[in-house]
């Protein structure tokens with residue numbers, strides 16, 4: 258099969274979003290998990306945002322002139338994030354996903370690292386990414402709920418603003434050794450990021466509390482992270498959702514005690530530099 262890989266363009270948003278809906282639906286339905294994109298329109302809205310973002314690189318796959326798949330690489334920050342990758346269900350398992358992955362790996366080869374999060378039940382994607390050189394780092398549990406309990410005295414939880422970005426960057430670097438300030442700038446503009454303040458300084462942040470796909474967080478301690486999510490949950494109408502790295506056993510037990518329910522298992526996979534985080538944290542769907 259003659260597959261052409263090319264840069265994605267704005268005019269592809271309709272078909273790319275529709276295929277993202279169909280491809281993820283085929284995988285979720287097969288395993289009876291909820292849909293990541295609940296409708297074709299949700300897929301198209303996402304595709305429009307991602308394709309038009311100045312710091313997100315996208316590729317399209319074509320067979321005989323027909324659009325059959327896409328993949329993306331976020332480039333706002335030093336660590337690159339892959340996804341979502343989609344191949345039309347009728348044409349999966351014929352090598353197109355591998356080509357789409359190779360294209361973004363080539364694009365990201367100058368970066369210190371490339372990372373992604375995959376559905377742990379997806380035997381195809383885990384095998385594909387591992388064979389390309391990605392290493393499984395963390396088992397994750399997607400958790401969703403409205404945390405019960407109260408924020409401990411001495412901690413304040415409030416919305417993040419532009420003036421928090423420098424302190425948030427420093428905290429992220431302390432935990433992960435890499436900044437994610439490009440993403441945080443997007444979050445402050447259109448998402449619902451929160452910070453936790455203790456002793457007059459920032460001890461935690463979460464970048465998009467109700468939307469797990471875009472929600473990454475860091476904190477000095479597990480207690481700070483629990484307080485942050487509890488306080489944010491009290492100020493929002495929507496449930497809190499985040500990808501809990503289950504090796505943080507205390508955080509896991511707290512989430513279950515607080516009323517969170519597990520939605521599905523996922524895996525953080527990385528290529529290139531990786532340091533064990535120093536503090537409490539959770540990744541977005543990118544890393």
Ligand SMILES: CC(C)(COP(=O)(O)OP(=O)(O)OC[C@H]1O[C@@H](n2cnc3c(N)ncnc32)[C@H](O)[C@@H]1OP(=O)(O)O)[C@@H](O)C(=O)NCCC(=O)NCCS
Nearest residue numbers: 280343344349350351352353354355375376380381382384
């Ligand atoms: C995941 C996805 C992008 C992969 O694309 P694809 O075109 O089907 O994949 P490819 O055919 O290029 O590659 C799959 C590879 O996995 C291997 N593979 C598949 N099932 C496997 C299994 N159970 N065990 C081991 N290897 C397996 C195949 O042999 C192939 O490897 P090869 O290139 O060495 O032959 C595609 O299936 C898809 O769109 N799925 C729905 C959306 C989705 O789940 N996206 C990813 C979210 S994590």
